[in-house]
Structure formats: C-alpha cells, structure tokens
Amino acid sequence: MISLNWHYTVIVIFFTLLWLLILWCKQPKEAKTKHPIKAASDRKQHPIRTRRKPAWVTDELIRLKVHMPKAGCRTLALTFNRLFAHRGESVGKTFVAQTIQQHQYEIRVLQRKIKNRPAYEVPKGKxxxxxxxxxxxxxxxxxxxxxxxxxxxxxxxxxxxxxxxxxxxxxxxxxxxxxxxxxxxxxxxxxxxxxxxxxxxxxxxxxxxxxxxxxxxxxxxxxxxxxxxxxxxxxxxxxxxxxxxxxxxxxxxxxxxxxxxxxxxxxxxxxxxxxxxxxxxxxxxxxxxxxxxxxxxxxxxxxxx
CATH class of the missing domain: 3.30.420.10 (Ribonuclease H-like superfamily/Ribonuclease H)
Incomplete structure (x- = not known):
C-alpha cells in the first residue's frame, strides 16, 4: 500500500513539472528574463538617419586642416563650429576624422598649391x-x-x-x-x-x-x-x-x-x-x-x- 502511494506521488510530480514547462515555453519572448547586457546586445539596432552635410562643409574642413596641420579632430570641429555658426552648420570630431581620412589626396594637393603659389607683387622700393x-x-x-x-x-x-x-x-x-x-x-x-x-x-x-x-x-x-x-x-x-x-x-x-x-x-x-x-x-x-x-x-x- 505504501509502495503504491509512493509511485502515485512520483507520477503526479512528474506531470506537474511537465505542465509548468509547457506553460513557460508558451510565454512571449519579451516576458522571458535575460541578462541585461545580453538583452541589450540582442536588441535589434536601427540606423540613425542624419542629414547629409553640404559640399562646402567638406571643402572648409579640408582648408582648415591645411592651415592647421597639427590640430586634432576635436580642435578642428570646435574651430569650424565657431567660424560657421552663423550659417547654421556644425560638425563633430567623428565627422571631421572621417572627412580627413577620405580626402587625404585633396589635402596634400592644396598644401602644395599654397606652398608654391607666387608671392604678391610689390612695387620697387616701397x-x-x-x-x-x-x-x-x-x-x-x-x-x-x-x-x-x-x-x-x-x-x-x-x-x-x-x-x-x-x-x-x-x-x-x-x-x-x-x-x-x-x-x-x-x-x-x-x-x-x-x-x-x-x-x-x-x-x-x-x-x-x-x-x-x-x-x-x-x-x-x-x-x-x-x-x-x-x-x-x-x-x-x-x-x-x-x-x-x-x-x-x-x-x-x-x-x-x-x-x-x-x-x-x-x-x-x-x-x-x-x-x-x-x-x-x-x-x-x-x-x-x-x-x-x-x-x-x-x-x-x-x-x-
């Protein structure tokens, strides 16, 4: 009699655990708890769409880099934002770094052009x-x-x-x-x-x-x-x-x-x-x-x- 009751108890516990497992699997994915860092990494990242900068912004950044060859990207960004605040344009150091990296040839050409340009004419004896x-x-x-x-x-x-x-x-x-x-x-x-x-x-x-x-x-x-x-x-x-x-x-x-x-x-x-x-x-x-x-x-x- 005691042996029979013990077998019934094991069967009940088994089916109870099986029923709880089925209920947990049927829960929505958002309800499952995950580690916060892993949840953030699994979250789908949507790209941020920004307005394309006008062409003159790139030209001015190239010119600033030529005239300030030892300045860093942050300094160039701050200088640009000060000079062209009246035009409603601003840049960050990341954009400046990408622009300089993509236009190395243009920077070198402008440097050589400025270095080799003829001096202004001065009257004799003035x-x-x-x-x-x-x-x-x-x-x-x-x-x-x-x-x-x-x-x-x-x-x-x-x-x-x-x-x-x-x-x-x-x-x-x-x-x-x-x-x-x-x-x-x-x-x-x-x-x-x-x-x-x-x-x-x-x-x-x-x-x-x-x-x-x-x-x-x-x-x-x-x-x-x-x-x-x-x-x-x-x-x-x-x-x-x-x-x-x-x-x-x-x-x-x-x-x-x-x-x-x-x-x-x-x-x-x-x-x-x-x-x-x-x-x-x-x-x-x-x-x-x-x-x-x-x-x-x-x-x-x-x-x-």
Missing part, C-alpha cells in the same frame, strides 16, 4: 623688411646682425654687424643704406624694443618713412627678411667664425653670393640683383663656377662684359 639676429663665434660671443631686405626684388640691402642695439646705431646704419639704395616708403619691423623706441620712430618720421610693425608672435608677417635669415643661418652654421673681423668679411661675401649668384624661386630663376637692376639673365657662354665658404656657397656667375 617696402623694406628689417630685423635683427645673432651669430656666435668659436668663443661663444654673440654678435648682433642687422638685415634689410627689399620686398620687390628680395635684394639683401645690407647684412651688417652692429656694435650694440641702440636706436641711434640702428638709425646711423639705416641712413648709410638709404644713401646708397634710396629711401623706401614703408619699413616693416617686429615689436622689438629697439624698433618701437621713441627715437627710432621719430627718426623714421623725420625721414618721411611710414613704420609698420607686425603683430606680436607673428614673424611670418615679415616673411621676406625672415626667409633671408633662414637661408643665411643654414649656411653660416657650416663654417667657423673666429672673431668680429672675420665675421664682417663673411657677411660681405654672403650678400654678394645671395644677390648675384643664387637664383630665387619666386623671381622665376633670376637673382635679386637682376630684378633690382631690371635686367635679364645674361646669355653668354662665359660662366664661372663659384665656391665660397669652403664649399657652403656654390653657384655660377657671369662677369659683366
């Missing part, structure tokens, strides 16, 4: 770029140099060592150069103390020369004299300067080579002296090979006949 630099000799003594570049022809008007940086010394050198090359209309300098002193500005006013100063920390606004100094320092590092007397001789040699031997890219292959004098390159067979500064300055020179 602008002079003036700046100071320093050169150290073998005894680690710093010599102050004055450089003046004429903007039309890129002529190195002077490259001279100064005994000091006083305004009166600078004006004295400027008067000597004006006596030889004429007076410019405008002189452009940076904001160094010697150029912004009252004496220097008063001297330019007495000479009826307009004084222009670049913005602070913007050396490219006086780019011609800065480029001249860049060429000079690249070559002066290849030789040793013993003292001030030797430096004066080397400065004279460099100015002659720069003005009369070295062809300039922005002058269509002519030298600054040829543009300043208004003559064409000589068509002659009598060219002389020039090697100065122990081979640091090289080129070909045609002596005047």
């Amino acid at each position: 602008y002079w770029g003036i700046d100071l630099t320093q050169v150290a000799d073998t005894h680690r003594h710093q010599h102050t140099l004055l450089g003046i570049c004429e903007h039309h022809s890129r002529l190195a008007v002077t490259l001279k060592r100064l005994p000091n940086k006083a305004s009166i010394t600078l004006l004295r050198c400027l008067l000597e150069v004006i006596e030889q090359f004429g007076k410019p209309q405008i002189i452009r300098t940076d904001n160094e103390a010697v150029f912004t002193s009252r004496l220097f500005r008063f001297g330019l006013w007495m000479l009826s020369i307009r004084h222009q100063t670049t913005e602070k920390h913007c050396p490219w606004q006086n780019g011609r004299i800065e480029r001249f100094f860049g060429t000079f320092k690249t070559h002066i590092k290849q030789i040793l300067i013993e003292d001030a007397v030797q430096l004066d001789e080397q400065l004279t040699t460099f100015c002659w080579w720069y003005n009369r031997v070295r062809p300039h890219q922005n002058l269509e292959g002519r030298t600054p002296a040829e543009v300043w004098l208004g003559v064409e390159p000589p068509k002659t067979r009598h060219w002389r090979y020039v090697s100065l500064w122990q081979g640091a300055l090289r080129g070909f020179y045609a002596p005047p006949t």
